Amino acid sequence: MKNKYVLLAIAAVISVSAFAQKDQLKAAEKSLKNGNSQEALTTLQGAESIFTNAADTEKAQFYFLKGNSFLDLANKNIETGVNLSSAAKSYQDLIAIEKASGKVKYSVQAAASITEIKYKLLNSAIVDSKANKHNEGAKKLYDAYLLDTKDTINLYYAASTYVNGKDFVSALNLYEDLKKLNYSGKGVSYLAVSKINNNEDFFNTKNEREIAVKLGTHSTPRDEAIPSKRGEIYKNIALILVQNGKIEEAKKAVAEARLKNPEDNSLILTEANLYLETKDFETYKKLISEAIEKNPTDADLIFNLGVISSNAKNFVEAEKYYNKVLEINPKYLNGYINIAALKLENEKVIIDEMNKLGTTSAKDIKRYDELKNKRAELFKSAIPYLVKAHEIDAKNSDVSKTLLGVYSALEMTAEYKALKEEIKKQ
Numbered sequence: 001m002k003n004k005y006v007l008l009a010i011a012a013v014i015s016v017s018a019f020a021q022k023d024q025l026k027a028a029e030k031s032l033k034n035g036n037s038q039e040a041l042t043t044l045q046g047a048e049s050i051f052t053n054a055a056d057t058e059k060a061q062f063y064f065l066k067g068n069s070f071l072d073l074a075n076k077n078i079e080t081g082v083n084l085s086s087a088a089k090s091y092q093d094l095i096a097i098e099k100a101s102g103k104v105k106y107s108v109q110a111a112a113s114i115t116e117i118k119y120k121l122l123n124s125a126i127v128d129s130k131a132n133k134h135n136e137g138a139k140k141l142y143d144a145y146l147l148d149t150k151d152t153i154n155l156y157y158a159a160s161t162y163v164n165g166k167d168f169v170s171a172l173n174l175y176e177d178l179k180k181l182n183y184s185g186k187g188v189s190y191l192a193v194s195k196i197n198n199n200e201d202f203f204n205t206k207n208e209r210e211i212a213v214k215l216g217t218h219s220t221p222r223d224e225a226i227p228s229k230r231g232e233i234y235k236n237i238a239l240i241l242v243q244n245g246k247i248e249e250a251k252k253a254v255a256e257a258r259l260k261n262p263e264d265n266s267l268i269l270t271e272a273n274l275y276l277e278t279k280d281f282e283t284y285k286k287l288i289s290e291a292i293e294k295n296p297t298d299a300d301l302i303f304n305l306g307v308i309s310s311n312a313k314n315f316v317e318a319e320k321y322y323n324k325v326l327e328i329n330p331k332y333l334n335g336y337i338n339i340a341a342l343k344l345e346n347e348k349v350i351i352d353e354m355n356k357l358g359t360t361s362a363k364d365i366k367r368y369d370e371l372k373n374k375r376a377e378l379f380k381s382a383i384p385y386l387v388k389a390h391e392i393d394a395k396n397s398d399v400s401k402t403l404l405g406v407y408s409a410l411e412m413t414a415e416y417k418a419l420k421e422e423i424k425k426q
Helices: 002-033 037-046 056-075 080-101 107-130 134-147 153-164 168-181 206-215 230-243 247-260 266-277 281-294 299-311 315-328 333-343 347-356 362-392 397-409 413-425
Strands: 187-194 200-203 218-226
Touching: 002 037, 002 056, 037 056, 056 080, 056 107, 080 107, 080 134, 107 134, 107 153, 134 153, 134 168, 153 168, 153 230, 168 230, 187 206, 200 206, 206 218, 230 247, 230 266, 247 266, 266 281, 266 299, 281 299, 299 315, 299 333, 315 333, 333 362, 333 397, 347 362, 362 397, 397 413
Parallel strands: none
Antiparallel strands: 187 200, 187 218
16 A cells, blocks of 8 residues: 555656646747747746656757747847857757657757758858957857758858957867868859849859759859868968967978878968978978979969968069969959059058158158159059959959059049049949
8 A cells, every 4th residue: 555655646746747847838838929038938947957857748849949939039139149059959959859759849840940040140150250259250150060060161161260350279179170071162153143133143053053044033154163271271270380389280280181182282382381481491492392393374373372472571473473373364363463462562661751751851852752753653563453453353342442542643533533433333
């Protein structure tokens, strides 16, 4: 008889607990329907302990309501990043429970919400980056990656954004993850021009673009190669290690990368840049020669050699590489832009000297006129390259602004007005 009473007592406790669970779920559901997601969340969080041993159906509903509460708060712009991530975690817990139990009720809705959260995180990260909140944006990009680990580009963007936010510890950790995945990011962009706004749109697949072209919404399809990002990844790993005084570790990391990816020529530049940073100029020159020998007509590679030379303040060599790029590909926009930038490099030096001169001394006035003429010649030398860059990409605002500034400085009124009018019509 005693055992019977014990069993009855246990059954009563279970029954009371089950009623309590249902009451809390109903209360939370009611709060949510009334638009009070914070109240719903408070109810659920206060009752979390009674759901530890609940039936799978009640547990699933608990996490579903919890996820919905967090998501609603995020949609109301309340701690957006934190609540989006918390919502995703709740939905993931729910899916795991229903998968284990074999009873699926909320998983389809939860999966759709997770996809929605992923894109909300990505959009919010873009907003953060524009507001220079790089580390907040990087965290959201990483959370978006965790929701869909097949979309590895978000891991790459998260690492890069941490670099922009100068959180090098977090950046290095994510770069190490990319290294383990042997991520390259190499691929193809599928582009076509929208007939609605004349903008060039990106498509995830060639098939998606072909459908749009057949439907008549887009025209002028083209493919654009996406270069490997391994070079940049290992360059940043190396730079962070060098910054931390781990020079030999940096050299080892890049050397290992080249052994694993002998076909990836961007890594030669990364290694060259590393030896440039550590002022080992002999090894740097050797690696540069190797890069050219392997790819004498690779415009992207030779352009990068120009950038490295420019960063090393070797402007003569940089211009030589940029001109070589334009020989290979006369429509290489950045080649023209960078040559123009090299031509304009010394303007500040000239202006600084002009500002230091007096206005009464004949010697100073003569020197001022010499510098003024030198500045004018400098501007004139940049014009052909800026004009060509503008012809290739008329919508490039940086090129247009620079060209307008040059025309203004040289008092080329007709050219200035013509360009200004052209920009207005765009």
